Amino acid sequence: MLKSIYRLAIELTNHKFSSMAVKHFASSKLSKRFIPSFAKVYNINIEEMQEKIDTFPTLQQFFIRNLKPHVRPIDSGKNSIVSPVDAVIEKKGTITDALQLRAKGIDYSVGEMLSDPELAKKYMGGSYMVLYLSPSHYHKIHTPISGNVTKQWTLGGKSYPVNQMGLKYGKEPLAKNYRRLTEIEHNGKHVVVVKVGAMFVNSIELTHESEQLVKGEEMAYFSFGSTVILLFEKDGFMMEDTLKEKEEVRVGQRIGTWLS
Numbered sequence: 001m002l003k004s005i006y007r008l009a010i011e012l013t014n015h016k017f018s019s020m021a022v023k024h025f026a027s028s029k030l031s032k033r034f035i036p037s038f039a040k041v042y043n044i045n046i047e048e049m050q051e052k053i054d055t056f057p058t059l060q061q062f063f064i065r066n067l068k069p070h071v072r073p074i075d076s077g078k079n080s081i082v083s084p085v086d087a088v089i090e091k092k093g094t095i096t097d098a099l100q101l102r103a104k105g106i107d108y109s110v111g112e113m114l115s116d117p118e119l120a121k122k123y124m125g126g127s128y129m130v131l132y133l134s135p136s137h138y139h140k141i142h143t144p145i146s147g148n149v150t151k152q153w154t155l156g157g158k159s160y161p162v163n164q165m166g167l168k169y170g171k172e173p174l175a176k177n178y179r180r181l182t183e184i185e186h187n188g189k190h191v192v193v194v195k196v197g198a199m200f201v202n203s204i205e206l207t208h209e210s211e212q213l214v215k216g217e218e219m220a221y222f223s224f225g226s227t228v229i230l231l232f233e234k235d236g237f238m239m240e241d242t243l244k245e246k247e248e249v250r251v252g253q254r255i256g257t258w259l260s
Contacts, residue, residue, distance in 0.1 A: 028058060034059055038135075048068060063135075067138060072252045074142075075254040079257050082215060086248075087132055089249060092239060094127060095127065096125075110128075123192070126232045126234040133227065139223070140218050142216055142219060143214060143218075147186035147212075149184060149213060150190065151183040152182045155181065178196075189258065194228065197226060204220060
């Protein structure tokens with residue numbers, strides 16, 4: 001019963017007023033009493049948390065919790081790409097010559113996702129990975145590889161759900177939702193980290209201050225569950241063969257090799 005209520009409130013709601021109500025409640029002091037049941041329903045590992053569960057003033061603060069140092073070791077391989085989030089691999093594959101990627105039977109335009117047709121051409125024939133964060137996941141976003149920020153921009157307005165139902169029946173949420181994008185250059189090749197808002201998660205907060213990013217360091221966070229899409233240039237990235245769709249990955253886990 002509780003699980004159904006939480007899912008309805010957090011994953012499926014998208015009406016303006018109900019979304020505002022949920023957001024207001026999650027940020028209120030009253031929400032604190034729901035933290036233990038929420039943690040139980042979503043089987044959250046409280047032993048990994050830096051703070052004690054009873055110290056969070058609101059449910060929203062619990063969502064953006066910190067983890068203890070070293071519980072997410074960062075792969076130290078010189079040319080490794082690591083997962084920027086704790087998430088499920090919703091989809092992975094090759095960006096077509098028509099600049100499209102496919103998720104849940106829907107073709108998404110990379111040009112529309114980036115809102116920059118010329119920039120999108122750079123990623124023709126490259127690779128992509130869609131990483132879905134559920135309410136149970138750690139919500140900080142980390143840098144997948146060390147490098148320099150070449151572009152950072154914000155697009156979209158209203159956000160639709162990005163869970164499995166939202167991807168299947170929604171209005172192309174990966175390409176049209178509110179999103180914040182960061183392009184990173186490393187040794188002449190590029191990756192775009194697309195942080196996609198979901199429902200009322202239009203408060204994607206950037207936390208890095210420098211234009212130089214270090215692999216594994218925090219770069220942003222979501223207030224609630226959402227999606228991160230990684231777009232890689234052609235011949236710039238080789239995905240780990242062992243990774244499968246619907247598999248869970250963690251921050252710092254090696255997901256591929258940088259080829260440049």
